[in-house]
Amino acid sequence: MTKAVLGIIGGSGIYDLPGLENVHEEAIASPWGEPSAPLRRGEMAGLPIVFLPRHGPGHALSPSDINYRANIDVLKRAGVTDLVALSACGSFKEELPPGTFVLVDQFVDRTHKRESSFFGKGCVAHVSMAHPVSPLLAKHLAAAAEAERIAFARGGTYLCMEGPQFSSLAESLTYKAQGYSVIGMTNMPEAKLAREAEICYASVAMVTDFDCWHPAHDAVTVQDIIRVLNSNAEKAKALVARLARDFPREHEPCPIGTDCALDTALITAPTARDPQLLAKLDAVAGRVLRT
Ligand SMILES: CSC[C@H]1O[C@H](OP(=O)(O)O)[C@H](O)[C@@H]1O
Numbered sequence: 001m002t003k004a005v006l007g008i009i010g011g012s013g014i015y016d017l018p019g020l021e022n023v024h025e026e027a028i029a030s031p032w033g034e035p036s037a038p039l040r041r042g043e044m045a046g047l048p049i050v051f052l053p054r055h056g057p058g059h060a061l062s063p064s065d066i067n068y069r070a071n072i073d074v075l076k077r078a079g080v081t082d083l084v085a086l087s088a089c090g091s092f093k094e095e096l097p098p099g100t101f102v103l104v105d106q107f108v109d110r111t112h113k114r115e116s117s118f119f120g121k122g123c124v125a126h127v128s129m130a131h132p133v134s135p136l137l138a139k140h141l142a143a144a145a146e147a148e149r150i151a152f153a154r155g156g157t158y159l160c161m162e163g164p165q166f167s168s169l170a171e172s173l174t175y176k177a178q179g180y181s182v183i184g185m186t187n188m189p190e191a192k193l194a195r196e197a198e199i200c201y202a203s204v205a206m207v208t209d210f211d212c213w214h215p216a217h218d219a220v221t222v223q224d225i226i227r228v229l230n231s232n233a234e235k236a237k238a239l240v241a242r243l244a245r246d247f248p249r250e251h252e253p254c255p256i257g258t259d260c261a262l263d264t265a266l267i268t269a270p271t272a273r274d275p276q277l278l279a280k281l282d283a284v285a286g287r288v289l290r291t
């Protein structure tokens with residue numbers, strides 16, 4: 001049995017986690033570069049928690065400048081087994097108004113300027129992303145949202161755009177017509193990298209706006225978003241506190257195989273593997289490469 005360590009990635013508006021006890025900062029070095037910030041390690045209701053603000057202190061990093069690989073690598077090194085991503089998003093659905101928390105279960109990746117894999121020349125791996133969200137983690141999040149009386153939706157598709165500009169009206173109408181639920185700029189490649197690192201991942205997409213498709217709402221602005229962001233952030237902190245209180249202390253084996261995602265993913269012959277890349281993969285893929 002592995003002890004559960006809950007990772008929390010804070011998005012826009014969530015730069016710390018009040019209620020975290022016995023906190024200390026841990027600046028873990030990563031062969032993938034600089035993570036967004038030192039990790040804040042502590043516990044809630046006795047559960048080990050590791051917090052990382054995605055955009056760094058003071059929100060200095062834009063979605064394209066975040067080193068997603070370093071972030072996931074240091075969370076893996078810190079022993080995180082289950083990772084909750086907190087993210088602001090725009091909504092494509094009337095029934096998902098600002099203030100709603102969407103427990104997304106699918107992603108569409110339209111990013112194009114980001115390193116999206118730990119693997120590559122000298123060690124090629126193809127993990128499955130058919131089901132990017134870990135169902136048990138989503139189930140625990142739903143229970144916590146219910147207990148905290150937070151308006152939430154189970155399931156939904158998160159379109160990840162590159163940004164930093166918001167969508168044009170034509171893009172927004174297209175995504176809406178495709179049936180997507182919400183839009184943001186950060187959950188990809190985060191979810192892909194978490195899967196490669198065999199960390200269970202679930203995203204709480206917290207609606208701040210209707211993007212620009214909605215006839216009754218003007219173009220989205222950061223100022224408008226910030227107004228909703230702050231009340232969403234308060235609810236998110238209550239959600240995390242409840243999740244931590246009720247979370248199983250032993251990591252539950254992932255029913256969709258996230259814990260062993262690399263078992264069937266590596267294709268490069270051992271003799272063709274690049275020792276330098278293998279060294280960088282020590283945390284992410286050590287479980288399968290050490291054998
Ligand atoms: C401040 S609005 C745009 C910004 O907010 C979202 O960030 P995060 O996902 O980290 O909460 C969105 O993806 C953009 O980065």
Ligand SMILES: Nc1ncnc2[nH]cnc12
Pocket residue numbers: 088089090091161166167183184185208209210211212220225
């Ligand atoms: N409308 C929107 N588009 C992209 N990212 C967002 N984050 C919050 N609202 C957003």
